[in-house]
Amino acid sequence: MGGPPELRNPDTEPPAFAHASEAELSRILDFYAVRWEYEPHVFPILWNTEGEVLESFAPDFYLPDMDLYVELTTLRQKLVRKKNRKLRRLRELYPDVRIKLFYARDFRALMLKYGRLALAEELSGTPGQVTPERSYEELVAGWAGPSGEAPGPVAAADAPADPSGTASAATRRRRRRRTRLAPRPVAPDGAGTGR
Amino acid sequence: MTTPTDLHADVAEVLVSEEAIQARVRELGQRISDDYRGRNLTLVSVLKGSLPFMADLMRAIDVPVRIDLMEVSSYGGTTTESSGLVRILKDLSASIAGEDVLLVEDIIDTGLTLNYLIRYLRGKNPASLRICTLLDKPARRLVEIPVDYTGFTIEDRFVVGYGLDFGELYRNLRFVGVLRPEVYSSGG
Numbered sequence: 001m002g003g004p005p006e007l008r009n010p011d012t013e014p015p016a017f018a019h020a021s022e023a024e025l026s027r028i029l030d031f032y033a034v035r036w037e038y039e040p041h042v043f044p045i046l047w048n049t050e051g052e053v054l055e056s057f058a059p060d061f062y063l064p065d066m067d068l069y070v071e072l073t074t075l076r077q078k079l080v081r082k083k084n085r086k087l088r089r090l091r092e093l094y095p096d097v098r099i100k101l102f103y104a105r106d107f108r109a110l111m112l113k114y115g116r117l118a119l120a121e122e123l124s125g126t127p128g129q130v131t132p133e134r135s136y137e138e139l140v141a142g143w144a145g146p147s148g149e150a151p152g153p154v155a156a157a158d159a160p161a162d163p164s165g166t167a168s169a170a171t172r173r174r175r176r177r178r179t180r181l182a183p184r185p186v187a188p189d190g191a192g193t194g195r
Numbered sequence: 196m197t198t199p200t201d202l203h204a205d206v207a208e209v210l211v212s213e214e215a216i217q218a219r220v221r222e223l224g225q226r227i228s229d230d231y232r233g234r235n236l237t238l239v240s241v242l243k244g245s246l247p248f249m250a251d252l253m254r255a256i257d258v259p260v261r262i263d264l265m266e267v268s269s270y271g272g273t274t275t276e277s278s279g280l281v282r283i284l285k286d287l288s289a290s291i292a293g294e295d296v297l298l299v300e301d302i303i304d305t306g307l308t309l310n311y312l313i314r315y316l317r318g319k320n321p322a323s324l325r326i327c328t329l330l331d332k333p334a335r336r337l338v339e340i341p342v343d344y345t346g347f348t349i350e351d352r353f354v355v356g357y358g359l360d361f362g363e364l365y366r367n368l369r370f371v372g373v374l375r376p377e378v379y380s381s382g383g
Contacts, residue, residue, distance in 0.1 A: 028270050033281065070337065112353055117379060
């Protein structure tokens with residue numbers, strides 16, 4: 001079901017981090033010479049009866065050497081229900097995909113370990129937000145099923161359509177107008193892949 | 196961060212007592228001795244946190260053993276905005292080529308430092324390379340690394356003592372404890 005995910009960005013496209021905490025994690029991974037890719041894959045997780053993708057999930061990082069996806073959220077624990085639901089859905093549909101969710105408390109602990117707790121406070125939640133959540137078009141760009149067609153429909157009565165995936169055109173335009181963080185050069189070749 | 200006047204007063208809870216540590220270190224030492232009998236064992240310890248563990252563990256091992264020490268820089272260990280890449284601050288003092296190496300760690304959480312060290316040490320062609328850690332905090336793992344000898348698997352809390360520090364302090368506590376949150380919240 002669903003078929004293999006497509007690469008979302010060409011290798012030459014540098015990442016534009018959606019959140020400053022993601023940029024910080026990329027620096028940590030770089031520091032320890034762990035190769036990473038930023039949002040390289042998009043996983044459709046909800047389709048309508050016409051087979052159109054209604055909702056997708058693009059984990060923040062992929063660590064190719066560990067074959068592990070990492071999703072980072074700095075939202076407070078009570079606000080991560082939607083993300084947890086997406087994660088459950090992803091695990092149901094793609095059981096072979098290994099993914100780890102880093103919550104705000106995990107990120108805070110990481111910063112505490114590295115003596116940068118003050119930074120964690122700065123980067124957590126809305127203040128650290130530098131780009132909007134990916135629009136539906138951005139998320140599913142490049143998606144095609146195994147035969148180049150959209151994957152088959154999935155009954156998901158328990159999962160309401162994601163607002164980020166069904167936003168009006170005006171909302172999507174508004175989101176795109178928001179400031180994006182200038183990408184930090186993370187690799188000499190600008191490939192967005194850590195060393 | 197101000198220097199505390201009473202280290203014990205800053206500890207909210209003793210997670211692993213001195214007695215439990217010593218008993219477990221003796222068990223680990225016996226297992227390691229049995230596993231490495233007749234082999235060329237070199238213990239490699241990573242400064243600074245694993246120093247007390249290394250000192251106790253090596254004395255609990257009853258087979259011939261060489262020791263060596265390494266130190267690597269930690270992320271955020273500088274005051275500059277960009278910390279760059281991890282650096283070997285102190286390298287091995289002797290070759291480990293052909294040796295059976297046991298890397299001795301104080302704690303494994305994300306596994307990032309250990310992952311780097313394993314790749315580094317494998318490049319020096321040891322006969323074997325295994326991992327021994329006093330504490331394992333699997334909830335925080337980013338890089339899955341098989342650990343051969345584990346002292347204690349602990350919950351996801353920030354711990355100090357028995358080599359583990361906060362702001363370079365608390366290493367000399369004889370137990371592993373949890374700091375009162377206000378200690379690191381104010382010291383950030």
